Amino acid sequence: MAADQDQASSALPHEVDALIIGAGISGMYMLHRLRALGLTAKICEAGADVGGTWYWNRYPGARVDIESQEYSYSFSEELERDWKWSERYAAQPEILRYLNHVADRFDLRRDIAFNTRINCAHFDEAASRWTIATDTGEVVSARYCIAATGCLSVPNEPNFPGQARFQGPTYHTGRWPHEGVDFTGKRVAVIGTGSSAIQSIPQIARQASQVYVFQRTPNYSVPAHNGPIDPAVEQTWLANREENRQLQRMSTAGFLFSNPRAQLATQTGDNERRQVFEERWAQGGFSVQAAFADLSIDPAANAMAAAFAADKIREIVKDPDVAEKLVPKDYPFGTKRLCVDTGYYEVFNKPHVHLIDLRQTPLQTITETGLETTQGAFEVDAIVFAIGFDAMTGALSKIDIRGRAGLSLSEAWAEGPKSYLGLMVSGFPNLFTITGPGSPSVLSNMIVSIEQHVDWLSDLLTYMTAYQLAVIEPTAESQSAWVDHVNEIASQTLYPTANSWYLGANIPGKPRVFMPYIGGVGAYRQLCTAVATNGYMGFKLRAA
Numbered sequence: 001m002a003a004d005q006d007q008a009s010s011a012l013p014h015e016v017d018a019l020i021i022g023a024g025i026s027g028m029y030m031l032h033r034l035r036a037l038g039l040t041a042k043i044c045e046a047g048a049d050v051g052g053t054w055y056w057n058r059y060p061g062a063r064v065d066i067e068s069q070e071y072s073y074s075f076s077e078e079l080e081r082d083w084k085w086s087e088r089y090a091a092q093p094e095i096l097r098y099l100n101h102v103a104d105r106f107d108l109r110r111d112i113a114f115n116t117r118i119n120c121a122h123f124d125e126a127a128s129r130w131t132i133a134t135d136t137g138e139v140v141s142a143r144y145c146i147a148a149t150g151c152l153s154v155p156n157e158p159n160f161p162g163q164a165r166f167q168g169p170t171y172h173t174g175r176w177p178h179e180g181v182d183f184t185g186k187r188v189a190v191i192g193t194g195s196s197a198i199q200s201i202p203q204i205a206r207q208a209s210q211v212y213v214f215q216r217t218p219n220y221s222v223p224a225h226n227g228p229i230d231p232a233v234e235q236t237w238l239a240n241r242e243e244n245r246q247l248q249r250m251s252t253a254g255f256l257f258s259n260p261r262a263q264l265a266t267q268t269g270d271n272e273r274r275q276v277f278e279e280r281w282a283q284g285g286f287s288v289q290a291a292f293a294d295l296s297i298d299p300a301a302n303a304m305a306a307a308f309a310a311d312k313i314r315e316i317v318k319d320p321d322v323a324e325k326l327v328p329k330d331y332p333f334g335t336k337r338l339c340v341d342t343g344y345y346e347v348f349n350k351p352h353v354h355l356i357d358l359r360q361t362p363l364q365t366i367t368e369t370g371l372e373t374t375q376g377a378f379e380v381d382a383i384v385f386a387i388g389f390d391a392m393t394g395a396l397s398k399i400d401i402r403g404r405a406g407l408s409l410s411e412a413w414a415e416g417p418k419s420y421l422g423l424m425v426s427g428f429p430n431l432f433t434i435t436g437p438g439s440p441s442v443l444s445n446m447i448v449s450i451e452q453h454v455d456w457l458s459d460l461l462t463y464m465t466a467y468q469l470a471v472i473e474p475t476a477e478s479q480s481a482w483v484d485h486v487n488e489i490a491s492q493t494l495y496p497t498a499n500s501w502y503l504g505a506n507i508p509g510k511p512r513v514f515m516p517y518i519g520g521v522g523a524y525r526q527l528c529t530a531v532a533t534n535g536y537m538g539f540k541l542r543a544a
């Protein structure tokens with residue numbers, strides 16, 4: 001089935017073993033595994049088709065920034081051998097085709113209700129089941145409620161003074177029109193300079209007559225060096241598939257180059273350090289971040305990486321004033337999510353691309369015809385909001401989720417998300433959060449982390465069936481200890497010093513808590529495995 005094609009919703013039964021929220025990468029794999037366990041399961045998906053983040057984020061230039069063969073499911077060797085990626089970093093349309101292929105290949109659609117949003121999920125303590133209601137008026141009773149809602153699925157809604165007055169079209173990168181947008185000859189404003197903006201601006205600039213980039217905080221970006229996939233890379237990957245997949249699973253961030261080298265930047269001579277950074281920059285992608293072991297923990301080492309990146313920006317961008325505005329100054333390198341680009345800094349050498357620094361000249365209002373800063377008025381035909389997401393907790397807080405004694409998840413998380421292993425929340429039995437806050441999730445190759453959670457959860461449900469258990473919930477103590485651990489290791493790094501979406505800093509009023517688990521994918525996997533092999537230590541399990 002074509003990815004863009006809307007399709008009829010599969011009717012929902014009144015009862016299922018598991019109701020999965022979301023048909024992105026995690027929901028699809030979860031459904032596949034539950035079926036294999038002999039459980040009845042349905043997915044409710046707000047969109048008209050599968051794909052999650054890759055269904056919604058269709059902005060020009062959208063592509064993965066982990067190498068294609070690494071950003072793919074590992075659960076089926078046949079799938080992996082049959083599918084051929086065309087580029088080193090696959091673009092959104094190709095990834096969406098891949099996910100549609102997976103949906104067809106494993107016959108997933110018959111258990112997915114599309115165009116169906118979950119409004120509320122309430123735990124019925126007497127029945128030990130979730131009562132889940134959709135915006136289509138259906139109500140489903142499920143033993144397990146599995147939130148496969150994604151970490152970056154709820155757009156940060158623009159709320160700029162005067163924005164309703166604007167007469168031209170506006171777009172959010174996270175909700176891009178399916179039919180695409182033709183900017184040919186148009187004057188376009190882009191607000192934001194995160195990954196979505198950094199990927200889309202060079203593409204928009206190919207069509208637009210003028211591009212005005214409104215930057216609040218500059219980001220660090222490293223070149224992708226994208227191109228057709230090297231057949232040798234693909235062959236080597238497949239020849240060593242098992243070993244590579246195992247390396248991913250036990251790595252720092254779920255891909256092969258994510259393990260930092262043992263060497264410290266601060267104990268490396270200037271020439272050698274520069275050479276290592278140059279090699280990583282030439283290699284492209286996130287490998288720069290793993291160039292030395294101390295970059296994310298030692299301010300002195302981090303400053304060396306920051307200085308290297310700043311020199312690169314100054315080398316690429318010809319206008320020294322523009323270059324200086326593009327150099328991040330007030331947070332450590334890599335502590336806001338590193339971007340991976342194709343021609344981002346270079347685009348500012350084009351005469352029709354203009355950078356407006358909102359820290360120097362704040363935005364005052366949007367008008368009928370454009371934007372006004374303290375510098376002056378910018379007349380534009382279209383505005384692109386590349387302002388990010390209500391990350392990690394946004395999708396869950398939009399659903400009225402109530403656990404035991406009517407406790408709402410929003411109340412339970414009023415001071416920031418609390419979970420055990422990022423998988424479950426005390427007071428919310430049988431509710432599972434795939435790649436939830438408190439797990440490596442956004443600090444990792446998402447597919448690797450998704451598969452780990454889904455596999456762990458599948459093993460748990462197998463165990464529960466075998467022992468005739470029907471209800472699981474973390475103890476308050478285990479949750480509290482996990483939250484402390486997540487915070488403690490985050491505080492050993494430089495990450496919490498930046499105003500990033502990892503901390504909810506991009507959403508006014510959101511509690512400032514470092515949400516993902518930064519202890520590493522491999523270490524986290526070992527912890528989860530140990531919990532399981534010790535009889536699901538830290539959880540309470542009981543019969544219905």
Ligand code: NAP
Nearest residue numbers: 063064065152192193194195196197216217337386387388
């Ligand atoms: P983002 O990183 O949160 O960037 C949003 C940008 O909008 C920031 O520059 C932010 O400035 C700016 N902004 C927000 N509110 C603003 C306001 N009121 N006024 C002016 N500027 C404002 O969002 P994103 O670019 O969509 O990326 C989010 C995440 O999605 C990424 O970090 C990444 O994890 C994921 N992503 C991945 C890929 C990929 O893998 N290829 C591509 C795109 C996105 P401040 O920094 O000052 O807040």
